Amino acid sequence: MSSDLQFTVEPNTQPASDDQRADILANPGFGQYFSDHMAIATWTKNDGWHDARITAFGPLELSPATSVFHYAQTIFEGMKAYRHPDDSIHMFRPEANAARFAKSARRLALPELPESAFLDSIKALVELDQAWVPTGGETSLYLRPFMFGSDPFLGVRPSAQVTYCAIASPAGSYFSGGVKPVRIWLSEEYTRAAPGGTGAAKTGGNYAASLLAQAEAIENGCDQVAFLDAIEKKWVEELGGMNLYFVLDDNSVVTPELSGTILEGVTRDSILKLVTDLGHPVTERKISVDEWREGAASGRIREVFACGTAAVITPVASLKWKDGEVQVADGNGGPVTAAIRSALLDLQYGRTEDPHNWMTKVC
Numbered sequence: 017m018s019s020d021l022q023f024t025v026e027p028n029t030q031p032a033s034d035d036q037r038a039d040i041l042a043n044p045g046f047g048q049y050f051s052d053h054m055a056i057a058t059w060t061k062n063d064g065w066h067d068a069r070i071t072a073f074g075p076l077e078l079s080p081a082t083s084v085f086h087y088a089q090t091i092f093e094g095m096k097a098y099r100h101p102d103d104s105i106h107m108f109r110p111e112a113n114a115a116r117f118a119k120s121a122r123r124l125a126l127p128e129l130p131e132s133a134f135l136d137s138i139k140a141l142v143e144l145d146q147a148w149v150p151t152g153g154e155t156s157l158y159l160r161p162f163m164f165g166s167d168p169f170l171g172v173r174p175s176a177q178v179t180y181c182a183i184a185s186p187a188g189s190y191f192s193g194g195v196k197p198v199r200i201w202l203s204e205e206y207t208r209a210a211p212g213g214t215g216a217a218k219t220g221g222n223y224a225a226s227l228l229a230q231a232e233a234i235e236n237g238c239d240q241v242a243f244l245d246a247i248e249k250k251w252v253e254e255l256g257g258m259n260l261y262f263v264l265d266d267n268s269v270v271t272p273e274l275s276g277t278i279l280e281g282v283t284r285d286s287i288l289k290l291v292t293d294l295g296h297p298v299t300e301r302k303i304s305v306d307e308w309r310e311g312a313a314s315g316r317i318r319e320v321f322a323c324g325t326a327a328v329i330t331p332v333a334s335l336k337w338k339d340g341e342v343q344v345a346d347g348n349g350g351p352v353t354a355a356i357r358s359a360l361l362d363l364q365y366g367r368t369e370d371p372h373n374w375m376t377k378v379c
């Protein structure tokens with residue numbers, strides 16, 4: 017059912033010129049440049065969702081008292097639009113992002129945006145800004161829908177006014193010099209999410225909580241941080257913004273089970289099905305950090321990789337902690353990781369059949 021909320025289009029009267037856009041698309045990086053338009057809608061306690069528009073990308077004017085600045089009532093999504101060989105533009109499982117956005121909204125006491133309105137807004141934005149979807153390599157148009165409490169009020173309660181917004185940013189190949197395996201720092205002091213908390217919601221606060229541990233990872237010569245469960249500090253959960261997978265020496269594949277504190281990645285979920293298609297037994301279960309350390313040392317664990325929309329699939333070279341470091345195999349990633357990565361990218365970029373009906377054509 018399509019929702020009553022219609023996003024009316026107000027074209028940007030001063031879009032980037034073809035030359036300006038071509039310059040940006042030649043080397044877009046990640047998250048630095050934005051397309052000509054954005055989607056925006058307002059919710060109020062009295063009127064529900066209204067004033068939904070696709071309009072010129074630009075600054076929001078907000079009171080310093082706006083509740084999100086003080087109490088972090090906010091959620092977001094991350095998804096991509098891909099250009100296929102015939103120049104048509106497609107999204108990967110957008111309905112999964114719509115459903116997760118609604119679930120995150122519930123946890124943060126934000127109003128749910130009807131999933132059909134979420135999808136309509138994204139499709140309308142991508143269609144209008146289709147010239148911003150780059151061509152070639154592993155490039156895409158990264159989409160960032162988000163919602164926040166926009167009530168100019170310092171009282172602590174769910175915001176009586178909420179803003180939904182979606183912006184689009186052209187993204188170059190995440191790994192310009194080919195896929196580079198990452199070193200992972202084990203955070204033994206800080207945790208990212210506790211039972212009953214917000215770990216399973218896509219909310220800025222989880223990222224804020226991860227940044228100091230991420231800084232510690234960088235200080236220790238690592239690229240990313242891995243978090244353990246908050247109670248026993250024993251079970252591997254995920255990275256700051258990516259889920260983890262392990263490939264064992266019997267060719268089976270394992271990922272930490274959803275515990276209520278792990279973010280359920282769309283990539284993680286898709287890989288569960290893709291590895292089955294590729295003929296590997298796959299299980300979701302608890303994995304202790306000792307199993308990781310000992311398995312990498314003994315060869316029982318052959319490959320480790322991280323996954324998420326932004327970087328897709330990244331091999332893990334090693335796990336480092338304050339008293340040591342263990343490399344995974346030769347530290348260069350392995351064939352199972354490479355096969356899963358190709359299978360996923362081939363699907364997203366329209367180079368292969370789509371047996372699970374995961375792709376949605378936008379235009």
Ligand SMILES: *Cc1c(COP(=O)(O)O)cnc(C)c1O
Binds near residue numbers: 254258
């Ligand atoms: C977004 C996110 C992921 C990856 O989810 P995808 O849907 O695969 O992009 C993993 N962990 C955290 C904490 C995240 O915020």
